[in-house]
Amino acid sequence: xxxxxxxxxxDARGYATTGPILRSRECAELIALYPDRERFRSxxxxxxxxxxxxxxxxxxxxxxxxxxxLRTELYRKLVPTAERWAGRMRSREAYxxxxxxxxxxxxxxxxxxxxxxxxxxxxxGYNCLHQDLYGEVAFPLQFTCALSRRGRxxxxxxxxxxxxxxxxxxxxxxxxxxxxEGIIFANRYRPAAGTRGFHRVNMRHGVSTVTSGVRYxxxxxxxxxx
Numbered sequence: 088x089x090x091x092x093x094x095x096x097x098d099a100r101g102y103a104t105t106g107p108i109l110r111s112r113e114c115a116e117l118i119a120l121y122p123d124r125e126r127f128r129s130x131x132x133x134x135x136x137x138x139x140x141x142x143x144x145x146x147x148x149x150x151x152x153x154x155x156x157l158r159t160e161l162y163r164k165l166v167p168t169a170e171r172w173a174g175r176m177r178s179r180e181a182y183x184x185x186x187x188x189x190x191x192x193x194x195x196x197x198x199x200x201x202x203x204x205x206x207x208x209x210x211x212g213y214n215c216l217h218q219d220l221y222g223e224v225a226f227p228l229q230f231t232c233a234l235s236r237r238g239r240x241x242x243x244x245x246x247x248x249x250x251x252x253x254x255x256x257x258x259x260x261x262x263x264x265x266x267x268e269g270i271i272f273a274n275r276y277r278p279a280a281g282t283r284g285f286h287r288v289n290m291r292h293g294v295s296t297v298t299s300g301v302r303y304x305x306x307x308x309x310x311x312x313x
Contacts, residue, residue: 090164093271097168097228101279101290102248102260102272109267113153114234118303120151121205128200133214139293141212143306145204154203154307157230162186162309165228165271172227175278175285182226186309189226193311198222202308205234206294208244209301214294216249218275221312229274233264234303240266241300248272251289252279261295264304274308 088105096103109117120126121144128147133139146154166182173180183189193199202221206214219229235241245261252258262270272292278285294302 088164094168097271097273097277098171100260101250101277101288102262102270104262104264105269105271107267108157108269109153109232109234111236111266114232114266114303117151117153117205117305118234121207121303126151127205133212137215138217139212139214141206141208141214141294141297143204143206145312146201148201150201150203154305158203158307158309159186161230161271161307162189162226165226165309169227172276172278176276176287180227189309190311193222193224196223196313198224198311198313200312202310202312204306204308206304206306207301208241208294208297210241210297210299212244212294212302213296216247216291216293218291219306219308220275221308221310224310225275226309227273227275227277228271229309230269230271230307231264232269232305232307233266234305235301236266237263239300241297241302243296243298244302245295246270247293247295249291249293250277250279251291253286253288 093103127144248260273290
């Protein structure tokens with residue numbers, strides 16, 4: 088992964104695509120886990136909560152090794168951006184160098200439930216704009232990877248990112264991810280440069296309507312839930 092380019096894109100836009108990060112076989116193995124109740128700690132049907140149309144499941148511990156590895160290594164590489172953003176937004180938040188140390192901070196605030204998940208949408212499914220916050224402790228970035236092949240398994244279902252800019256209309260992006268491709272993005276706020284220095288921009292994300300087929304994706308959130 089080109090981390091210099093990723094950091095530039097994160098600073099400029101609040102998100103960065105990674106290109107292919109998982110092989111087809113790895114995507115298929117993760118999808119194959121979805122029916123196995125023992126691998127997940129909970130299932131959420133979006134319609135019941137007016138989150139959208141679809142469902143997702145949070146992994147139970149122990150999580151698949153590839154999910155653990157991605158979560159651990161991505162966190163380590165994203166700490167410099169998280170610290171830089173905190174400084175620009177005049178925040179006192181500090182992030183330890185390792186995921187294990189960060190999860191101890193989560194646990195001290197009674198956030199102990201793992202948050203990586205798999206999402207499933209059939210035709211007509213979508214996800215409303217939201218932020219993935221599960222308690223007082225939150226890491227400012229998260230990762231999503233498409234597990235299904237666009238044009239073969241599904242159509243539609245673009246990732247939506249919306250900036251709610253101060254004293255201005257909101258700005259949106261629609262990003263089409265294909266099988267194995269990932270994206271890193273702000274899960275709540277990002278710093279944006281203005282005429283008087285940096286200011287805080289609110290970010291939300293969702294998924295546009297899947298027009299055909301079935302779309303699977305994996306989300307990696309770095310803070311645990313209460």
